[in-house]
Amino acid sequence: MRQPPITTASGIPVADNQNSASAGPRGPLLLQDFHLIEKLQHFNRERIPERVVHAKGSGAYGSFTVTHDISRYTKAKLFNGVGKSTVTFARFSTVGGERGSADTERDPRGFALRFYTEEGNWDLVGNNTPMFFIKDPIKFPDFVHTQKRCPQSNLKSPTMMFDFWSKAPESLHQVTMLFSDRGTPDGYRHMDGFGSHTYSLVNEAGERVYVKWHFKTQQGIKNLSAAEASRLAGADPDHAQRDLFEAIERGDFPRWDVKLQVATEAELAAWEARTGWNPFDLTKVWPHKDFPLQPVGVFELNRNPDNYHAEVEQAAFSPANVVPGMGYSPDKMLQGRLFAYHDAQLYRVGTNHQHLPVNAPRCPFHNQQRDGAMAIANGGIAQNYATVEAAGSRPSGLGHGEPGLALHGAAGRYDGRGGEDDYTQAGNLFRLMTAAERQNLFDNLAGPLSQVGAEIVQRQLGHFDQADPAYGAGVRAALQARAR
Known part of the structure; x- marks a missing residue:
């Protein structure tokens, strides 16, 4: 050509x-x-600044198709009618590494989805794990610093990681998942995805339910052993990128079943009273036996981007982007992300990053935002202000239209740590593992723990013991085997 x-x-x-x-x-x-x-x-x-987290990633376009009616839960138009299809974009990523890091590092995987709906963009920005390490966003910068490089040596530091984790029992659930076989998935096609946070849906009657989103891979779960992950880090550090790109190029389109857990506020209150678990705590999950998965649709990836920088590197997601019929929850981590994600993209990509094709909605849009760098769509001759409605606002019936959320208690800083159960769910996850999976968990933990000081090791072992005595005993045995 x-x-x-x-x-x-x-x-x-x-x-x-x-x-x-x-x-x-x-x-x-x-x-x-x-x-x-x-x-x-x-x-x-x-080069634009790389993402502080999720810097190394891969992306593709696709579609979401409705297979089951959920109009009883939400008025969102993208779910109107079985068979309805919506164009989507997905970005998968590792979390802690830089842009040049290996795809096979032991790390959670970002699972960020954009739905270009007729009512604007819906961004569901999650991970391949249904829980997270912390429950309050004020600790997020501290946590991420422990996953990055030591400011003195510029090396990754197991001491920094486990010093943080060992003083934060809330992290044990996610640490158990991270050091299990699922901590090194075999590419992006063979892992599940989760919205992780609790979100809400609102129907035409203004009734709200709380939900958790699940994406179950149709390709089947496949993980790498620690040894194979390390080998690929040297032999093919772009293993996951290559696997996704080549699968789509040959027409082997990856697909995920989209499912929901649904609960009313009253059902969650009763569950919390019975279990003691806060349903809006990101370090916890909703057990499927209490809140069964309900089918919604199918998500497919079927087109590679034409230009990585323009369409993957400049893709700017925010969990604040929900469409009418959707809403948030009192999840503190979600509340922090509603601000932090958009703010990060304003710094990283630019003031008008939503004008870029990968970020722009596919439906008409209008606002009074003007000027700034790269003002690609600057409003033309339309006025750049809205007048005051002297008689008071009259809701148009458009937009979110969420019912009011009742608030309880005085404004203040609340620390529930020490009085909450951070061990049962981590123990439940451990007890679901086979003997071989448990041994892999022990060995995977013993590697970095063997490089950490005795005080930190003993503190961390104490958390394993409280989750399940066999958990602590297994890690101790693996540490002793490494010391021989």
């Missing part, structure tokens, strides 16, 4: 793209060679 003639970014034809303009054959270069200057200037600015 013949390439079109080279031009500057302003469309001016370039006479010579091989030689810089100079004063004589060997003389110094001329500042008037604008093509050279523009080329170097843009090259110097090709």
